[in-house]
Amino acid sequence: MTSRKKKALGQHFLKNPYVLRKIIDCISPQGQDFIIEIGAGKGALTFPLTERAGKVVAIERDRELASFIREKNIPNLLILEENVLYVNFRELIKKENSSQGIVKIVGNLPYSISSPILFKIYEYKNLFSVCIFLLQKEVAERICSLPGSKKFAPITILFQNVFETQICTQVGPNSFTPPPKVRSTLISLKKREKTLYPLKDEREFHRFLKISFQSRRKTLFNNLTLGGHSRARLDGVFQSLELEKMIRPEQVDINRFRSLFETLKASSPSID
Numbered sequence: 001m002t003s004r005k006k007k008a009l010g011q012h013f014l015k016n017p018y019v020l021r022k023i024i025d026c027i028s029p030q031g032q033d034f035i036i037e038i039g040a041g042k043g044a045l046t047f048p049l050t051e052r053a054g055k056v057v058a059i060e061r062d063r064e065l066a067s068f069i070r071e072k073n074i075p076n077l078l079i080l081e082e083n084v085l086y087v088n089f090r091e092l093i094k095k096e097n098s099s100q101g102i103v104k105i106v107g108n109l110p111y112s113i114s115s116p117i118l119f120k121i122y123e124y125k126n127l128f129s130v131c132i133f134l135l136q137k138e139v140a141e142r143i144c145s146l147p148g149s150k151k152f153a154p155i156t157i158l159f160q161n162v163f164e165t166q167i168c169t170q171v172g173p174n175s176f177t178p179p180p181k182v183r184s185t186l187i188s189l190k191k192r193e194k195t196l197y198p199l200k201d202e203r204e205f206h207r208f209l210k211i212s213f214q215s216r217r218k219t220l221f222n223n224l225t226l227g228g229h230s231r232a233r234l235d236g237v238f239q240s241l242e243l244e245k246m247i248r249p250e251q252v253d254i255n256r257f258r259s260l261f262e263t264l265k266a267s268s269p270s271i272d
Contacts, residue, residue, distance in 0.1 A: 011062070013041050014108055014134070016175035019186075020044055022207075026168050026188050027106050029053040033099040038084050038107030038117065043069045045106070050077045054101045057092065060085050085116055089124040103127055108134040111180065115139070118155065125162050131189035132168075140167060140185035150216070152250040153240045154209035161196050161254055164188035197258045208261045213249045220249045229264065237263050 007163065014020060021046060027036060029052040040046045040058035041067040046069060046118055049056045057078045060066040088162060105128050109117050114135055121131060132213040133140075139149070144165045145151040159165060173179035199205050211227035212220055221238060225231055238245055241259055243252070252260070 011039075011041065011110065012108070012176040012178060012180045014044050015177050016171070019169070019175050020048070021135065021173050022169050023106070023132065023186060024048055026186060027104060027130070029104070030102070032099055034093065034099070034101040034103050036089070036092070036103070036105045038105065038109060040069055040079070040119060041065060041108070043072070045108070047074070047079065047192055049106075050074050055096065057096055058262060059087060059107075085113065085120060089127055093127055095216075102129045104130040104132070106132040108184075111136045114235065115155075118143075118159075123144050124248075125191070128189075129191050131163070132186070133189070134171065134184050135257075136184045137170070137183040140187045143189075144187060147253040148251055150250060154213055156207060157209060157254050157257060158202075158240065159189065161190070161199070163191055166235035167188055183221055197255055199258065200262075204265070205258075205261050208264075209257065212252075212257070216248070216250065219245065220247055221245045223249060224264075233264070235268060237267065 014023075023225055027035070027049070031052070033053040033055075034054045034195065035049055035056045037046055037049065037056060037058045041057075041058040042065060046056060046058045052263070053076070055071045055076045055078070057080055058069060059080045059082060060069065061081065061083050063081060070079045080092070088103075097103065105121065112212055118133075118139075121128070135143075140154055142151045142153050143159050144167050145156050156157050167234075168188050171184040171186060173181070173183065175184075212223055214223050214226065218226075220243075221234055224234055235245075241256065241263065243256065243260070
């Protein structure tokens with residue numbers, strides 16, 4: 001495959017040995033671990049993982065790169081030549097994790113499809129104990145941000161409700177070949193023993209969050225009004241939850257969003 005085609009796939013290969021060691025330290029592969037790697041590339045992370053983990057499944061859609069890694073004939077390595085967005089992780093783990101080891105998912109995620117991959121990970125969130133991802137700096141900071149930050153967003157709330165999120169290290173463009181035009185950040189997502197706040201309908205809650213954040217220049221109250229809620233009902237609910245009408249969505253923490261969602265849902269047949 002030509003370098004131009006690889007670039008179109010968003011492939012920036014990590015070459016900095018210090019960063020690779022940092023990633024491996026964050027993953028902390030153990031003898032019984034079952035590790036799924038998204039985007040094996042040239043195997044810079046894949047090969048060290050196979051030396052320490054029980055089994056590694058490397059997902060790589062690039063045929064040439066997949067063949068290159070497969071030719072190494074590593075006994076505890078499976079190359080899955082597929083688009084990660086179409087992988088059924090539940091079936092994959094059921095089939096390949098025969099030792100029932102702890103499941104970790106890792107990868108240097110392509111910038112162009114990092115958001116769809118992250119939401120796919122969220123869809124299968126109960127399967128993974130640890131997620132270690134190298135992401136575009138802005139995306140990583142969004143996942144790990146706190147209420148009050150301009151980066152606080154629906155993806156923040158969804159992931160932090162399920163995972164303990166942490167920024168591990170920053171990575172400059174020169175650590176990759178070819179160097180990307182943006183900075184990268186390594187983050188760790190560790191599954192909580194139980195969610196911070198249980199949700200009865202996660203899909204509807206996600207939809208509610210998107211409505212709540214649809215315009216950052218507007219207040220939460222106005223966004224919900226534009227989303228179809230009556231001002232009269234919102235007045236009562238905001239008053240009961242002691243929410244100011246001028247509050248912006250990024251200023252509301254996870255628990256209050258959950259309370260707002262459930263209160264509105266209880267007082268209305270649907271959230272439209």
